[in-house]
Amino acid sequence: MTADIQKRLIGPVIRLNPNDNVVVARLDVPIGMAVPGENFTSRSQMPAGYKIAARKILKGEPILKYNVMVGLANVDIELTPDPSILALSGTVLNPHVGSATRDTRRQMWRLTLDNLKAVLSGKPALTAVLG
Helix, strand or coil, rough: CCCCCEEEEEEEECCCCCCCCCEEEEEEECCCHHHHHCCCCCCCCCCCCCCECCCCCCCCEECCCCCCCEEECCCCCCCCCCHHHHHCCCCCCCCCCCCCHHHHHHHHHHHHHHHHHHCCCCCCCCCCCCC
């Protein structure tokens, strides 16, 4: 790591570098939690360890973590969701819907089933979860 990294704890999140456009949840962040010092409120539930946009990020713009590009935004990321979406009954906002291709999702589904079959037949899981 370089010397220019300046971690800053801000309530439920940590800002790893002042130039980052994301912060990292250091504990589970519920919907509607105001993030002190960051001027935004969580618009979806985020588990600890997940990245959260700390400002509007435009499609194609780099995602910066540790002031290093870790990806590109594949859609515009708004801090405030469209009110018409929030008004829909049973709506769940999921920021990771575009995180994998259909083929990858199918492979994940198959691996989940293979793990279940193994465990239910008394064998160890193929991919152990450590916690």
